[in-house]
Amino acid sequence: MSNQTMPLSYYVEIVLSDDKLSAFLQFKNSEDGLTFTLSQLEEVLASYQIVHGVDRSKLEDIIKTPHAYFFGQTLIALGTPPVPGQDGQIKLMHDLNTDTKKPSELEDGTVDFRQVTSINNVRKGQIIARRLPPTPGIPGRAVTGEALAAKDGKEVRLKIGKNVVADPEQTGLYAAIDGMVTKTERDKLNVFPVFEVNGDVDYSVGNIDFVGTVVIRGNVLTGFKIKCSGDIRVTGSVEGADLDAEGSIEISAGVLGHNKGVIKAGKRVKSSFIQDATVIAEEVLVSQSIMHSNVRAVKSITCKGTKGLIVGGIIQAGDTVTARTVGNSMSTATVIEVGVVPELRNELNQLRLQLRAMREGMDKTEKALAILDQLAAAGSLTPDKMEMRVKLNRTKKQSIEEQSAMRERVLEIEKSLEDSEKAKVEVVSTIYSGVKIVIGRYTKFIKDPISHVRFQLADGDVAMFPLQ
Structure with a gap:
């Protein structure tokens, strides 16, 4: 220090910020030639209890050139601020952001613009959200050394909507039914069993794959697909689209298939009309007409409304086909088949075609083997011909086994065809x-x-009986 007789505290004071996270040095008095040592400056800091976060290099600068710091405040210490804990969160197992719909990219790099609807399907018992606990805050430390309290994160509550249950610990939300996860007012999580489209199924909606019931308040356009584990209800018409429901399908305005797509239901298909379409179900009910279509039902097909017309195509039912009018005055080719599950009849036709093809192949194999046998008897069978002979014998053996299995299956199906006494066409x-x-x-x-x-079997033939 210079010749001044006053203590350093006469010249220097320490100012603390309100949160005690910052300490500033300022000169309250000054004089030319003022000098002091680091230990003297540390004594001043100690008198203000400044013990944490001290900037030693800044203190040394002040000692070297005090006059440079005569005016203004100089930051000499920084505390450690407290870190608040994170609030608890609800972690969703599905992305419920409906604004991120994008068409899907196929393996060849092209884009399928029909694949834009993403439904958050869940099964009963499946977890749909987890509750993450809050984290504790991390205390800070003031420049005076005292601890600064930190706020802990806030707990978050599970917001339970319809068809959703929580576990006893309130750590997870689970689906109470099969359906789709949606978020409603106040961020409540719900599982709804029905997916509704208020309009047509077109490029703005895309294909639909849902674990519940689908309701379309419009039309289903050509090229689109709807698949669900429940029912499908369409208030408009269905064009050349694929509909596949494990339950029933109801189409208010009818089906105009353009010979594209398949309508398949595990239970019943009900429609006002079916034209140029393929329909497969347990039962088919049509109020107006079935025209130039392939309709297959495990049980029955009924078309006897005001018009009740079946004309063109192939109609197959396991039990009964009932219609008001079948065919037309122009003798349009129309096939009505009953008495066997359609899949079995179609399998029988396919087996017969395969057996015919295999018999033709067997004939060629046997002719080739006959020639090779003759060469072998003459002792002129070359190694490559010998190898061919072995392969052909192996092929012949395999073909005989396959044909035998096919014939057994044919007999099995034909036997079921015999049991058709109750089947009828009305x-x-x-x-x-x-x-x-x-x-x-x-x-x-x-x-x-x-x-x-009414047509029904009698005495080993298709007999006609007056309809009562």
């Missing part, structure tokens, strides 16, 4: 020429119009 009004009636393994061609008739 025509409330008129059946026209050009119609083929198949019951079990028996066939009848209609040559002249007939009214009010």
